[in-house]
Amino acid sequence: MxxxxxxxxxxxxDPSSSLSRRLETVRACLESLLRSADRPLRLLSLCAGDGRDTLPVVAATGATVTGVLVELDPVLAGRARAAAxxxxxxxxxxxxxxASYAGGVPADVLLxxxxxxxxxxxxxxxxxxxxPSLLAPGGCVIWTRGRRVPQDPSTHAGDPAELVRSLFADAGFEEVSYVADESGFRVGVHEWPGPTRTPPAEGRLFSFV
Ligand SMILES: C[S@@+](CC[C@H](N)C(=O)[O-])C[C@H]1O[C@@H](n2cnc3c(N)ncnc32)[C@H](O)[C@@H]1O
Incomplete structure (x- = not known):
């Protein structure tokens, strides 16, 4: 870790903090996806924390959702498990x-x-x-990025969220929505329009710095 x-x-x-407002934005994006679905959805959340961006929304919408939340910290994962x-x-x-999502993909919504x-x-x-190897056709990714975070790992000149957006565009995703808040957080929703792809040979996607 x-x-x-x-x-x-x-x-x-603090409900007025930038992080709390980011949470509300993520929840609103998820709610919109869940409410517009006409069938049960499969969800995958990477680094899910205690699931506070996901679980209350699933409960409030009454949507039929299956899937997997992956979180490394056992205490946070335990809280999410208790509420799921x-x-x-x-x-x-x-x-x-x-390997951690085995059996849990392809997802319709990925956080x-x-x-x-x-x-x-x-x-x-x-x-x-x-x-695209983790998403069902038409599946959506809800992602966040801060404009600049402490000890920012990005070497991109300018706003690193713009790099993320361009990577999604280059990979063939369609942008559904994008919020750039003045406090610094960015929340994007990108849809995968193609068929589920074959997973890359390299199973590791990222490591936290
Ligand atoms: C910035 S927090 C985000 C939590 C949650 N997604 C949210 O937005 O409220 C990052 C989370 O990733 C978890 N984490 C860090 N490395 C991880 C890994 N390799 N696999 C799964 N979770 C990880 C941390 O424990 C922490 O809960």
Whole structure:
């Protein structure tokens, strides 16, 4: 584990914080996807934390959702597991390797929130390129990126979220929505229009720096 994440979650304690507003934005994106679905959806959340961006939305919409939340920290994963409805499995595992989602893909909705600001540009590119192998046709990715985060791992000049957007575009994704908040957070939703791809030979997508 790259750091102790429990401190980071304190940002959620203040409902007016940038992190809390980011959470509301992610929840709204997920709610929109769940409410517009006319069939049960399969969900995959990478680095899911305690599932607060996902589980309350599933409960509020009453949507039929199955799938997997992957979180490395056992305490956070345990909280998510305690709150998860039947059908949503919480795995205490390394989300950086595709082996951790075995049986849980292809997903209709994939969350990569709080991931891209913690990995190198190469790993962001590797992950975005691999996402079509984790998504069902028409599947959507909800992702976040801070404009600049402490000890930012990106070497991209300018806003690293723009690099993420361009990687999605280059990989053939269609942008559904994009929010760039003045406080610094960015939330994107990208849809995969093609068929599910064969997974890349390299099973590792990213490692937190
Ligand atoms: C920035 S937080 C984001 C949590 C959640 N997605 C959210 O936005 O509220 C990053 C999370 O990734 C988890 N994490 C770090 N490395 C991981 C890995 N290799 N596999 C799975 N989870 C990991 C941390 O424990 C932490 O909960």
């Amino acid at each position: 790259s750091r102790d994440w429990h401190d980071w979650y304190r940002g959620y304690d 409805p039947a059908g949503l499995e919480v795995r205490t595992a390394d989300a950086g390797t595709a 990569a929130c709080g991931v891209f600001g913690n990995v190198s540009d190469d790993d962001v590119a590797r992950t975005v390129t691999a996402l």
